[in-house]
Amino acid sequence: MEDYAGNVASAMAATLGSRLVGVYLHGSAVLGGFDARRSDVDVLVVCEGPMTAVEKSAAAERLSRERLPCPAHGLELSIVTFSAAQHPTARPAFELHVTTAPEDTKYVDGHDREGDPDLLLHFAVCRSAGRLLGPGRPAPEVFATVAExxxxxxxxxxxxxxxxxxxxxxxxxxxxxxxxxxxxxxxxxxxxxxxxxxxxxxxxxxxxxxxxxxxxxxxxxxxxxxxxxxxxxxxxxxxxxxxxx
Structure with missing residues (x-):
């Protein structure tokens, strides 16, 4: 799983370049209880600003199960802007959501949605226990405190x-x-x-x-x-x- 997580971070670096703030592992992989038979590899990616259509397409292709097979149940990844991470709301906005579990593979453009309430707990976990994958800013500097x-x-x-x-x-x-x-x-x-x-x-x-x-x-x-x-x-x-x- 460690090699896979590193490859995910490399794929995001290739996609976003200097606009990448950081790639953060969260969920059971950092909190405990990870089981490759049923657990997803949970990742949050933060970029400086909104993604372009070209960047979203490149991210989806580089993270696909065919291009980057997941050794666990699947990848669960969301890309958000630095502003969204710094100002958590009940439904944080996101740029792209990628799921590669065999029964639920999908690529969701966040600009077509009103936000994702699930991101709120992801932000909180990243701030307290998220692990930076590769170069980038430490999680506590990127994710603001989420109101109780x-x-x-x-x-x-x-x-x-x-x-x-x-x-x-x-x-x-x-x-x-x-x-x-x-x-x-x-x-x-x-x-x-x-x-x-x-x-x-x-x-x-x-x-x-x-x-x-x-x-x-x-x-x-x-x-x-x-x-x-x-x-x-x-x-x-x-x-x-x-x-x-």
Missing amino acids: DLILAQLARELRWSTGHAPGEYAVLNACRAWRFAVDGALVSKIDGGRWALDRVSGPDGELIRTALDRQRRLSAAELDPRAVQRFVDHALSRLTETSA
Whole structure:
């Protein structure tokens, strides 16, 4: 994965030249819990200003699965301007989004969209733990502090989405990491969030988290009861609401 991440950075340097501010690895690759069987390689690229159509086309071609095969589930990469990274909003603007997972390969021009709310947490993780790939400016100089109320709102949005669109283990462990942020402001991986929560619950909730952790690690484990998952997520949402009140 290290060689691949370096090749992604080289491709961005070739595309943006002197206008490249930096290429930053984030997500499970820096927070922990990375598993090549199911994890994406998460990358944020920052450029000085808006990209041209030629640059976007070149980036899409250089990052394609055919040109640059990913050793993990896929590449999840967004390119944003320095201004967007310095002024985080609820829906940060982006220049280009690239996904190379086999079942969801896509290239999205940000100029046709109203922004991407998922970028908010990516910005926050990059500021606290993002790893610069190749030359560029350190992440804390590039990504401004994201307001706590914006992070809480996005965590709540992700929790509501997860119960209808994601596997049960994803929803449970995402709820654990959201709970952790509500308690001490730390942004951690889903695995670390689950481990942290295990020390604070017992009974059915503890068993639910243990099963979710096993399933996340691809260990043999029972199916999760959707009703139990929903109850656990609803409890996490109530904690987020209390924190933001």
